[in-house]
Amino acid sequence: MSRTILYARVSTADQNLDHQRTQAEAAGFAIDEVIADHGVSGVSTKLAERPEGKRLFDKLRHGDVLVVRWVDRLGRNYQDVTDTIREFMRQGIIVRTVINNMTFDGATTDPVQMAVRDALIGFMAATAQAQAEATKEAQRAGIADTRAKEPQKYRGRKPSFTREQLGTMRDMLAQGAGASAIAKATGLTRPTVQRLREDMAGAERMLVRWEG
Known part of the structure; x- marks a missing residue:
């Protein structure tokens, strides 16, 4: 029997696990189980190397549905995210996002549909990494500015x-x-x-x- 598993990554104190589940259920997903990693970077730590990410790989089976708020919960590294989604699809696992209600699976054999699907995966993964890099750069700039104005803080x-x-x-x-x-x-x-x-x-x- 297939299951619907929500994977959540809560990397900062202001992010809320319950909110991610509430969003998913409000979007119509019937969640059977939630697997979540806390305080883990999506940039530097691959999904398969996270404590609960490893468990996610072990639990998912052919026909299961993996739900994530968006692909950035899987990671913010282009190569890792694209490799992860494609690996799940090869195993017959369907990946769905709460935001934009995207569905990625390996069911289609039409080359055009496959090309569109793979291009979309790549675009979303690249966007996740670009956002992470932009955020990090903004943080560095903010820290440098504050250090100059309020050196005692640092x-x-x-x-x-x-x-x-x-x-x-x-x-x-x-x-x-x-x-x-x-x-x-x-x-x-x-x-x-x-x-x-x-x-x-x-x-x-x-x-x-x-x-x-």
Whole structure:
């Protein structure tokens, strides 16, 4: 008996799995099961390499219907998306999208229909990748602009210690001094000394960010 499985990819905190199912059901799909990956990039991680993506490949059988909101849920890499859809079609699996109600299957043997179908798959996959790249570029530009206007936002919390204090602490540690003695000599609190002692390299990086 064939099944209808919704695959959802929720890559950010503001994306909602329930919303993707609600959209699919509102479009008339009777969903038997939902398989979803959370916090996974569609650009750098292929569907077959995602935790639930692997399970999706194992579960789907000939005659099943795979529903996705759009092809970007399968991925945002042109080669991966086109390879994935064609592999599903070879297995007799029907791929349908909620948006635009597109259907991709391997039932047709007419060469013209096959050419149109494959061209559409390629176009949609290319659009998904282009959108991802445009979004990433916009994010980079926004980060660069904010870094220039609000550099403190990207420096993290301002260090509660100075380079002189860190230098004194480093020297005293080398001499075997304890946290209480270092705190007294530097004016830092004992908990601060203990925290810095656990990650001196990190403390140095923090100073460099604020001195840059």
